[in-house]
Amino acid sequence: MSTPLRRTPLYHEHVAAGARMVPFGGWEMPVQYTGIIEEHRAARSAVGLFDVSHMGEFEVEGPGALAALQHLTTNDVAALQVGQIQYSVLCYPNGTIVDDLTVYRMDDARYMITVNAGNIDKDWAHVTKSTEHIKDARWRNASEGTGLIAVQGPKAEALVGRLADRDVTAIGYYRFARGTVGEVPTVISRTGYTGEDGFELYAPADRTARLWKALLAEGRADGVAPIGLGARDTLRLEMKYALYGNDIDDTTNPLEAGLGWGVKPAKGEFIGREALEKIRAEGVRRRLVGIEMVDKAVARHGYPVHKDGRAVGIVTSGSYGPSVDRYIGIAYVETALAAVGTALEVEIRGQGKAAQVVRTPFYPSKVKKPG
Amino acid sequence: MANVPRDLKYTREHEWAKQEGDRVRVGITAYAQEQLGDVVFVELPKVGAKVTASKNFGVVESVKAVSDLFAPVSGEVVEVNAELGQKPETVNQDPYGKGWMLVVKPSNKGEWDQLLTAQQYEEFLAQGGH
Numbered sequence: 001m002s003t004p005l006r007r008t009p010l011y012h013e014h015v016a017a018g019a020r021m022v023p024f025g026g027w028e029m030p031v032q033y034t035g036i037i038e039e040h041r042a043a044r045s046a047v048g049l050f051d052v053s054h055m056g057e058f059e060v061e062g063p064g065a066l067a068a069l070q071h072l073t074t075n076d077v078a079a080l081q082v083g084q085i086q087y088s089v090l091c092y093p094n095g096t097i098v099d100d101l102t103v104y105r106m107d108d109a110r111y112m113i114t115v116n117a118g119n120i121d122k123d124w125a126h127v128t129k130s131t132e133h134i135k136d137a138r139w140r141n142a143s144e145g146t147g148l149i150a151v152q153g154p155k156a157e158a159l160v161g162r163l164a165d166r167d168v169t170a171i172g173y174y175r176f177a178r179g180t181v182g183e184v185p186t187v188i189s190r191t192g193y194t195g196e197d198g199f200e201l202y203a204p205a206d207r208t209a210r211l212w213k214a215l216l217a218e219g220r221a222d223g224v225a226p227i228g229l230g231a232r233d234t235l236r237l238e239m240k241y242a243l244y245g246n247d248i249d250d251t252t253n254p255l256e257a258g259l260g261w262g263v264k265p266a267k268g269e270f271i272g273r274e275a276l277e278k279i280r281a282e283g284v285r286r287r288l289v290g291i292e293m294v295d296k297a298v299a300r301h302g303y304p305v306h307k308d309g310r311a312v313g314i315v316t317s318g319s320y321g322p323s324v325d326r327y328i329g330i331a332y333v334e335t336a337l338a339a340v341g342t343a344l345e346v347e348i349r350g351q352g353k354a355a356q357v358v359r360t361p362f363y364p365s366k367v368k369k370p371g
Numbered sequence: 372m373a374n375v376p377r378d379l380k381y382t383r384e385h386e387w388a389k390q391e392g393d394r395v396r397v398g399i400t401a402y403a404q405e406q407l408g409d410v411v412f413v414e415l416p417k418v419g420a421k422v423t424a425s426k427n428f429g430v431v432e433s434v435k436a437v438s439d440l441f442a443p444v445s446g447e448v449v450e451v452n453a454e455l456g457q458k459p460e461t462v463n464q465d466p467y468g469k470g471w472m473l474v475v476k477p478s479n480k481g482e483w484d485q486l487l488t489a490q491q492y493e494e495f496l497a498q499g500g501h
Contacts, residue, residue: 031435035409036408036409036435037409038409230434230435298411298437320412322434349430
């Protein structure tokens with residue numbers, strides 16, 4: 001069976017730039033332009049542009065919109081003001097994860113949620129079916145018509161600022177504002193997936209290429225570089241940001257994944273609440289931790305984790321971290337072995353290689369947190 | 372088209388082999404390192420280990436993927452490029468030079484003739500390389 005791969009509005013820009021295109025979650029995406037490590041460093045030291053148009057955007061509107069989102073998500077949507085963004089999780093009744101997402105309060109009774117590309121169809125079915133009983137909440141799938149460019153790095157604010165028709169320095173972390181960037185109407189969102197300061201710019205699909213070109217041209221003096229999925233993955237790995245399908249999925253729950261800060265049972269009923277309350281009361285059996293290889297070796301998704309010859313967990317992500325210059329990973333391990341400094345072994349091609357639990361993020365976050 | 376030196380022989384798994392007297396030096400091709408992307412780890416056998424033609428002798432890991440390395444010829448490993456432990460990126464920078472991996476003392480001279488010539492390897496790449 002083969003379904004044709006979907007393409008973002010920037011597909012032709014990537015091909016023209018000589019990017020290596022690969023299938024990712026049903027999409028044909030650039031994995032690298034010049035090299036993963038070089039691109040990684042460009043985002044950490046200057047500014048990187050990421051095509052994340054493949055991600056999905058749903059809108060929900062009406063007097064029942066808040067109730068619909070409260071029912072669907074683990075975080076407390078009532079706490080969101082207009083212009084504010086919240087990280088959250090969609091769960092199944094058993095507390096495992098449908099997807100992780102961001103929730104935007106666009107207006108008093110209108111919200112947008114941004115979901116993972118590979119989950120768009122599943123999530124659309126989930127959110128619409130699960131909220132059928134809620135009156136006056138109209139859903140719209142805006143994914144097709146919406147492009148999304150992440151601008152990340154120490155020079156992101158200056159770059160976007162020069163092209164914007166408004167003061168972007170005033171937009172706080174996990175806040176957004178409307179404005180034009182390079183004369184393209186956008187939602188300017190101070191969010192990202194790299195640990196760097198920066199923005200994610202939502203634009204109409206048919207204007208996204210224009211925005212991309214404007215950012216590349218204006219950013220030339222800043223050392224702007226287009227960044228592929230390869231470096232997007234190493235950048236997020238150094239922050240221990242979870243990736244759906246790797247670190248979290250429908251066999252894991254947000255509490256063991258370290259996302260408990262976004263699970264708010266006090267807000268009232270939501271899908272998975274009962275199961276998560278029970279897990280929280282009993283204590284999680286395993287935890288998602290950051291690991292660093294002590295022996296020279298690369299941990300990868302799916303490699304078993306051992307302690308004194310006993311299987312105690314599994315690696316969910318791992319690679320070389322270019323900014324920390326170490327082989328790092330993320331793994332589920334038994335709760336008793338989750339403390340920083342715990343010695344573990346990762347089984348790599350049949351051999352136990354020494355590793356240890358380390359503090360995360362691996363690389364210090366540069367995001368503009370308030371205060 | 373990737374660089375394919377005329378004086379080397381090749382495998383369908385993208386290793387090169389160079390005759391140096393009665394020894395054979397081994398590495399991966401320019402095409403292979405391009406396909407891999409940034410090499411971040413190389414695992415090689417120890418001096419004295421035996422390798423077998425067409426059999427796995429180690430791994431090379433890029434940021435994204437793990438790939439097996441296959442011996443072009445059978446024999447005893449007499450030299451290993453220890454530099455790659457500290458500087459795996461040398462494989463990308465100079466795959467036919469400083470990025471070499473092993474020197475093997477071949478145990479079966481007949482295997483040399485089974486390897487692809489530069490022209491055959493180029494044709495193989497032109498057909499997609501797999």
